[in-house]
Amino acid sequence: MSDLVSVRDLRVSFQLGKHKLVEAVRGVSFAVPENSTVALVGESGSGKSVSAMSIVRLLPENAIVDPASASSSAAPTCSVRRSSGCGGSAARTSRWCSRSR
Ligand SMILES: Nc1ncnc2c1ncn2[C@@H]1O[C@H](COP(=O)(O)OP(=O)(O)O)[C@@H](O)[C@H]1O
Ligand SMILES: [Mg+2]
Secondary structure (H helix, E strand, O other): OOEEEEEEEEEEEEEEOOOEEEEEEEEEEEEEEOOOOOOOOOOOOOOHHHHHHHHOOOOOOOEEEOOOOEEEEOOOOHHHOOOOOOOOOOOOOOEOOOOOO
């Protein structure tokens, strides 16, 4: 069975001010197989929303996704994002883009 979504070693940090970087998600991996339901469970603040928003690329502007993080999705994910830098729109094998600012 193929995976609709696959996330490998996702790392997301947030830039807070000029000099402060906080790590919100550290090395999360999971997959959503076809015809199945996956629940992302964790305590408040553990990174569920940030992980989910990473997949659809709707993280806020101060989010920095580690370029080594990899995702693949059967659905177009980059097309909903307003920022530049994502490669391809129907991104079955795309990698997350890192955004420097
Ligand atoms: N825009 C943001 N700027 C800074 N930190 C954020 C931002 N959004 C989320 N965070 C931090 O990222 C961590 C994970 O948050 P979140 O994914 O919302 O947790 P959950 O959904 O599991 O409750 C938390 O420490 C939260 O404070
Ligand atoms: Mg949440």
